[in-house]
Amino acid sequence: QSALTQPASVSGSPGQSITISCTGTSSDVGGYNYVSWYQQHPGKAPKLMIYDVSNRPSGVSNRFSGSKSGNTASLTISGLQAEDDADYYCSSYTSSTPVVFGGGTKLTVL
Amino acid sequence: QVQLQESGPGLVKPSETLSLTCTVSGGSIINYYWSWIRQPPGKGLEWIGYIYYSGSTNYNPSLKSRVTISVDTSKSQFSLKLNSVTAADTGVYYCARVDYFGSGSINYFDSWGQGTLVTVSS
Numbered sequence: 001q002s003a004l005t006q007p008a009s010v011s012g013s014p015g016q017s018i019t020i021s022c023t024g025t026s027s028d029v030g031g032y033n034y035v036s037w038y039q040q041h042p043g044k045a046p047k048l049m050i051y052d053v054s055n056r057p058s059g060v061s062n063r064f065s066g067s068k069s070g071n072t073a074s075l076t077i078s079g080l081q082a083e084d085d086a087d088y089y090c091s092s093y094t095s096s097t098p099v100v101f102g103g104g105t106k107l108t109v110l
Numbered sequence: 111q112v113q114l115q116e117s118g119p120g121l122v123k124p125s126e127t128l129s130l131t132c133t134v135s136g137g138s139i140i141n142y143y144w145s146w147i148r149q150p151p152g153k154g155l156e157w158i159g160y161i162y163y164s165g166s167t168n169y170n171p172s173l174k175s176r177v178t179i180s181v182d183t184s185k186s187q188f189s190l191k192l193n194s195v196t197a198a199d200t201g202v203y204y205c206a207r208v209d210y211f212g213s214g215s216i217n218y219f220d221s222w223g224q225g226t227l228v229t230v231s232s
Binding site: 003034036038044045046047048051052057089091093097098099100101102103104 | 168209211218219222223224225
């Protein structure tokens with residue numbers, strides 16, 4: 001099962017909005033609404049930010065939002081803050097292996 | 111709030127077996143699926159496998175021939191064994207709780223351990 005495709009890096013200035021894409025196939029992202037997003041700061045464990053495409057766990061800022069169109073899911077962060085500087089990973093249920101991750105995107109807050 | 115903690119040797123020799131244990135506290139191990147996920151240095155996340163509290167398992171096909179995950183509900187622990195390791199198995203190993211749907215279908219990972227670095231080297 002190939003990894004989901006994410007841009008290697010994105011950047012934005014404080015206060016701006018950015019979007020990270022996650023492209024798969026009809027066997028994963030496009031076929032199911034089981035896409036999740038994780039934030040990972042250096043040396044730390046990943047933290048769940050979005051599940052079921054667009055739902056936020058309790059305690060996650062409403063600046064984080066998720067969506068999906070066809071085989072591509074997206075994570076949008078609005079009102080960028082310095083603390084958002086981190087790596088972000090998408091994942092999806094797949095019809096073959098139980099789960100597949102994206103390659104990760106490094107977000108730099110300028 | 112459930113907490114997970116990985117433990118085990120940080121250094122393993124090539125061709126030997128990597129063994130890690132995850133201890134679950136602050137919540138029950140019953141009625142959940144539990145996973146191991148790893149991350150090579152500077153790279154992305156790779157799902158290794160999962161185990162249900164009852165003992166049923168599912169492994170990443172790319173690792174299936176070398177992986178065994180087991181559970182001890184009396185100790186609220188589950189364990190990973192990866193045999194015949196090489197340098198490519200070096201990385202941070204995480205244990206995580208699985209939110210699932212249906213029978214063994216992974217939705218997301220909602221709680222993670224802090225991770226433990228395992229280096230494969232002679």
